[in-house]
Amino acid sequence: MRLHPGIDVVGSGLLGFSISHPEDSHVYLLHDGGQAVLIDSGCGLDQDLILQHIDAADVARTAISGIYLTHAHADHSAGALGLSRELGAQVYASAEVAAIVRSGDEAAAGLEAGRLSGAYPPEVRLLPTPVTEIVDDATCEVGTLTFRAHRTSGHADGHMCFSVRVGIGLAVFTGDLLFSRGRVAVLATPDTDVSALANSIRSIAALEPELLLPGHGCVVMSGAAQHLRPALARLDGQELPPPFMV
Numbered sequence: 270m271r272l273h274p275g276i277d278v279v280g281s282g283l284l285g286f287s288i289s290h291p292e293d294s295h296v297y298l299l300h301d302g303g304q305a306v307l308i309d310s311g312c313g314l315d316q317d318l319i320l321q322h323i324d325a326a327d328v329a330r331t332a333i334s335g336i337y338l339t340h341a342h343a344d345h346s347a348g349a350l351g352l353s354r355e356l357g358a359q360v361y362a363s364a365e366v367a368a369i370v371r372s373g374d375e376a377a378a379g380l381e382a383g384r385l386s387g388a389y390p391p392e393v394r395l396l397p398t399p400v401t402e403i404v405d406d407a408t409c410e411v412g413t414l415t416f417r418a419h420r421t422s423g424h425a426d427g428h429m430c431f432s433v434r435v436g437i438g439l440a441v442f443t444g445d446l447l448f449s450r451g452r453v454a455v456l457a458t459p460d461t462d463v464s465a466l467a468n469s470i471r472s473i474a475a476l477e478p479e480l481l482l483p484g485h486g487c488v489v490m491s492g493a494a495q496h497l498r499p500a501l502a503r504l505d506g507q508e509l510p511p512p513f514m515v
């Protein structure tokens with residue numbers, strides 16, 4: 270699914286466009302000039318569907334050099350091992366996310382609790398995956414595009430958003446930090462930090478993005494400020510923005 274020249278959605282489950290496994294987060298493909306990276310990797314099941322969408326985007330699988338993880342939750346990270354092997358791509362994440370994904374820590378990835386609640390089928394596994402750590406403000410060139418990492422904790426330990434300037438403005442891949450219409454996902458997990466979440470949303474708003482490309486749900490292709498404004502208003506009133514899942 271082409272969103273913009275250079276940005277495709279190649280994976281997305283039930284909380285999105287249902288073009289790959291139901292448990293998948295959005296998986297974005299950013300490409301330019303014969304170079305490409307993926308943002309997030311889905312849950313690791315039925316990965317042929319993601320590969321088919323990459324092919325349909327007319328991007329060579331060999332062009333994909335990196336898989337950048339927003340955070341370690343299994344719907345975003347459990348597909349990294351299979352895709353990195355299939356594509357010959359390196360996996361990149363913050364130090365905290367790298368520690369979870371490298372060790373295959375299924376509790377920290379939300380998989381153990383998710384299986385018990387029925388949110389994940391037993392086949393979803395987080396297998397130990399080689400990961401290269403990246404820091405806040407790390408950049409990577411994708412053709413003529415500069416892709417940048419932003420530390421944005423709050424939803425989960427070591428969460429990162431990624432930004433890239435495209436024709437109509439700045440696009441921010443927000444993972445599970447912030448969704449369309451200013452929604453958030455605050456979980457009852459020890460690494461959820463509401464004050465950090467507020468600071469992270471403010472830091473993303475300060476980038477003045479035009480596009481918001483979250484890990485689930487609607488994508489915002491213009492006028493991101495309209496979606497940020499209600500979240501910021503709630504935070505200014507010491508309230509949490511409304512939940513993504515109700």
Ligand SMILES: [Zn+2]
Binds near residue numbers: 342445
């Ligand atoms: Zn998450």
